[in-house]
Amino acid sequence: MVYKFRIISDEVDDFIREIKIDSDASFYDLHEAILKCTGYKDDQMTSFFICDDDWEKEIEITLEDMGAGSSEEDTFVMKDTRLSELLEDEKQKLLYVFDPLAERVFFIELSEIITGKDLQHATCSRKEGNPPQQVIDFDEQMKKMDSSLDLDENFYGDQEYDMDDFDPDGYDIGSGGNPYDEDKY
Known part of the structure; x- marks a missing residue:
């Protein structure tokens, strides 16, 4: 199966990215596809959050296992977690925290599930507008x-x-x- 994600920002009105990626790909593969289609550097401790319909955070998928969670909580790490493990319905919502210090995010929706197809590599199928600056220089x-x-x-x-x-x-x-x-x- 192929997942098609729509990515928007609350900082830039005309920014849209759509990424198609195989459902068996990892969250790390999606992370890399986002970095590639935005031109961001891979130097931040980014995270994904699976959200409910009101964008409330439910499950975190981290770039690295920080060991901060209790032993009873499941820890999801991007490289070890397949998209299909946590995503199964169209219209599922995610947040992608690309600037953790300022808590800036992309809003992501699983806009379409295409059955009967596979993809070797993630592709950016729609690219409009410029992404927001990756990190804010507080000074x-x-x-x-x-x-x-x-x-x-x-x-x-x-x-x-x-x-x-x-x-x-x-x-x-x-x-x-x-x-x-x-x-x-």
């Missing part, structure tokens, strides 16, 4: 944010005020008494 982002802020003297409000607005008599300052004294009420 660069901070520089952009700092330069876009206009912190003039009026940033915190009106700098002109009347000292009479701060009349100490109005605040009962210096009386030294208990503000909850029952005799006052």
